[in-house]
Amino acid sequence: MLFSLVVPTLGRVEELHALLLSLTKQDIQSFEVIIVDQNDDDRLLPVIATFGDRLTIRHIRSPVRRCNHARNLGARHATGDIITFPDDDCEYPPDVLSQVEARFRTQPELGFLTGSVILPGGQAGRSGRWLAHDSAIDGQTVWTCLIEFNLFIRRSIFDAVGGFDEAIGPGTPFGSGEGQDLALRMLARKVTGFYAYTLKIIHPDKPxxxxxxxxxxxxxxxxxxxxxxxxxxxxxxxxxxxxxxxxxxxxxxxxxxxxxxxxxxxxxxxxxxxxxxxxxx
CATH class of the missing domain: 1.20.1270 (Substrate Binding Domain Of Dnak; Chain:A; Domain 2)
Known part of the structure; x- marks a missing residue:
C-alpha cells in the first residue's frame, strides 16, 4: 500500500524540516511526499535537498496562495492508494502510517480514516473536542472527530467526490470547515469513515x-x-x-x-x- 502525503506550504522552513525529519522515522517507508510550494522564492530548496536521498519528494510550485487549491493540485500528482494532507507544521509519530495501513488492510469497507491531535510535548491537543474512544464518523461526529491534517482517504474516493472545495478553507473568506465538507460529501455517497482515538499527529496549538x-x-x-x-x-x-x-x-x-x-x-x-x-x- 502506497501513501501520498500532500503538503501545502507557505512561509515555513524549520517546521517543514521537522515534518520531513519525522517522516524519515516512520515504521514503514512506502510513501511519497508531494510538497506544494506557495512561496515566491527558493527558501525550501535547501530543506528538500537535505532529505532528497531519504524520502521520495516531488516539489511543485503554485502561485495561488489558497490551501485547498494546493491540496487539489498536489492530489493530481499523487500515485498512492491512500492520500493524506499533513500541515507543514505538524509531525508524525513513528507509528502513524503503520497504524493507518493496518486499518485499511483489515477494513476493506473503510473509505476514510481520521484521528486526534497531541501537542509537541505529548499532551492532548486543545483545538477540537476529541473523543477518547474509537467511533464511526457520521453527520454528528464529523464535527468532533476530524481535522484535515489527520485525515486519510482512499484516493479513488477522493477523486470521485471532486477533492476539496476550493471556495472554502485558508486563503478564502471562509477560513475553515473544508475537512468536514469533504467528509460530509463522502458520507452522502455512503462512504464509511472511522475515527481511531490512538491515531495521533503532533501539531502545535495557536495562541x-x-x-x-x-x-x-x-x-x-x-x-x-x-x-x-x-x-x-x-x-x-x-x-x-x-x-x-x-x-x-x-x-x-x-x-x-x-x-x-x-x-x-x-x-x-x-x-x-x-x-x-x-x-x-
Missing part, C-alpha cells in the same frame, strides 16, 4: 490572540459548510449557541480576550450560514 484574529473567518467557514451540506437544525443551533455560552462564561471572568474570540466565532458562523451557497461541489 488565543492569533485565534481571535481569525475566529470570524474560521466561524464563517463552519457556517457555510453547515448550510451547503444541509445540516439539521439541531446541529446548526448547537454550533450557534455554544460560542454564546463561551462569551457569557468569559465575560463573567472578565477575560475579555477569550470572550471576544467566542463572539467573533458566533458572528462568523452566523454570517457563513446566511451566505448564499452556489450549487456544485
Amino acid at each position: 488565543v490572540v492569533l485565534n481571535v484574529a481569525r475566529a470570524f473567518l474560521y466561524g464563517r467557514g463552519v457556517g457555510r459548510v453547515m448550510r451547503k451540506n444541509g445540516c439539521d437544525r439541531e446541529t446548526v443551533a448547537r454550533f450557534l449557541v455554544r460560542p454564546i455560552g463561551g462569551v457569557a462564561v468569559h465575560l463573567a471572568k472578565f477575560d475579555m480576550l477569550v470572550a471576544r474570540y467566542y463572539l467573533m466565532t458566533f458572528l462568523g458562523r452566523l454570517a457563513g450560514y446566511g451566505n448564499a451557497v452556489p450549487s456544485g461541489r
